[in-house]
Each structure stands twice: as C-alpha cells, then as structure tokens.
C-alpha cells in the first residue's frame with residue numbers, strides 16, 4: 574500500500590482544498606468518489622478524502638452509497654470548509670458571451686439563482702467535478718464557455734474570473750470525510766460523531782419510528798439522517814445517520830444494540846472526532862456512570 578491519501582479530484586476541487594487543510598503531503602487525485610473509495614478498498618492508498626454533506630444541498634449520494642457498496646470502510650475524520658464559487662472563462666471571454674456553463678451538480682444547485690439571473694440564456698451542464706469543469710473550459714476548442722468552480726481551480730487552469738461569490742446562500746459549508754479500511758475504532762475524544770446505515774423493515778407500520786426510538790430513549794442526538802433507496806425494490810429504504818457520540822459511549826453502544834435487534838442490517842461506518850470539537854450535551858440519566866449504575870442495580874436484584 575502506498576502511504577498516501579487519495580481524494581476526489583482533479584487538483585483544484587473543493588475536496589482537494591479540504592485535503593490540503595489537513596496535510597501538505599503528496600496525494601493522489603481520483604476522477605470520482607467511487608474510484609477514490611475503490612482505491613482504499615484495493616489498498617492502493619491508505620485512505621481517501623471525499624465530500625459527504627453540504628449545508629445547502631444535503632448529502633452527497635455517490636458517497637453515501639459507495640461507503641456501503643463493498644468491503645467495510647470506516648470514516649476516520651471529518652473536515653468542514655466554507656465553499657465560495659466563481660465563474661471562470663478562457664481569457665478574452667466576456668460575461669455576456671457565456672452560453673455554455675460546465676460544473677459539478679452541487680455547484681450548479683448552489684448558484685442556480687445567480688446563473689438564472691446573470692446569464693439567463695446560458696445552458697448549464699453537469700461535469701464530474703468543479704475542477705474537471707475548469708480543466709475542460711481551459712481547452713482552446715472546448716464547447717463550454719465558462720466553469721463554476723473554486724478560485725484556486727480558476728487560477729490553476731489559467732482561466733479569468735468573470736464573477737466571484739456567486740453562491741445563492743452565503744456561508745454555505747461542505748463536509749468531507751477521510752475514509753480508510755475498517756479497523757480498530759479510535760479512542761473517544763469526548764467530542765465525537767458516529768456514522769451508520771440502518772436498513773428499515775418494510776413489513777410493518779412504525780418501522781422508522783422504531784429506529785428513531787433507539788436513539789431517543791437513550792438520549793442520543795442525531796446530526797444527520799437521510800433516506801437512501803436500497804436499490805432492491807421500489808419503496809425499500811435504508812437510513813444514513815450521524816449520531817453525536819462515540820461507539821464506546823454507553824448510550825451509543827446500547828442504541829446500536831437496539832438497532833441490531835430491530836433492523837435487518839446495520840452498517841457501522843466509524844466513530845471519529847467532530848470537526849468543530851463540540852461536546853454533546855448529555856442529558857440527565859444518559860452518562861456512562863448512570864448506565865453502569867443502572868446495570869449494577871439490576872445485577873444486584875439477584
């Protein structure tokens with residue numbers, strides 16, 4: 574295995590910026606989330622950084638699906654960075670000449686209003702990534718006039734900035750995760766998150782409520798829950814869930830035991846330190862000491 578990290582590239586993607594915020598070491602770009610995670614599974618890289626959630630668009634489906642698509646992977650850490658977009662074109666292109674815009678779907682969604690107002694006649698086409706779009710626009714014979722991407726990508730591929738901060742929701746952030754092969758769970762920091770995927774039974778009413786109850790009755794707060802189709806039949810869903818806490822917190826451990834009892838399948842995708850280092854508020858009756866005390870009391874009953 575090469576002791577390097579992979580990332581969703583090419584150079585200049587927001588994912589690349591997220592990676593650069595944690596290391597200056599050599600890293601390998603992959604053209605898709607799937608290729609980056611496949612390289613982790615194949616042992617070609619020691620881990621990979623991929624986008625997972627955006628404050629405007631929600632979950633990144635490719636990542637949520639690929640994380641559970643093959644041999645077990647685990648999230649080792651998260652990175653949250655602000656995302657600001659610009660419109661970049663080959664030198665000489667004016668804003669009113671822009672007819673064809675190329676960008677990643679999440680970028681298009683976050684700049685939809687600005688594009689519709691400022692370049693109303695432009696057609697927006699989805700690219701594999703924002704930096705890939707910039708690289709394509711840089712080709713002299715490209716059929717695309719401009720790319721929506723990060724400023725670093727515009728500069729990297731020799732494009733001119735036609736506009737900056739074109740996002741419809743200023744202050745948007747994207748969350749990225751560093752993923753490795755599943756192994757021992759890192760120790761608790763006191764400010765951790767746990768990611769898992771729970772499959773819902775479809776044979777009776779209230780199955781989703783039963784999943785949520787496992788957390789609620791143990792005082793475990795969720796920071797994200799999203800449904801994803803299981804890809805088997807119409808109407809069959811699983812839930813991708815982030816919980817506040819670590820596998821070795823008693824309340825999380827017991828919630829996972831509860832899920833295991835009621836769900837046909839549960840994937841554990843890792844416990845890792847939160848990017849914001851915020852410690853969860855543990856309600857009365859839900860601390861480790863209170864769980865231990867309760868268990869000791871039951872044992873003492875005979």
Ligand SMILES: O=C(O)C(=O)Cc1ccccc1
Nearest residue numbers: 586587588677679680702703
């Ligand atoms: O295409 C990129 O640059 C990515 O890293 C994916 C992405 C796209 C838009 C917002 C955040 C991340």
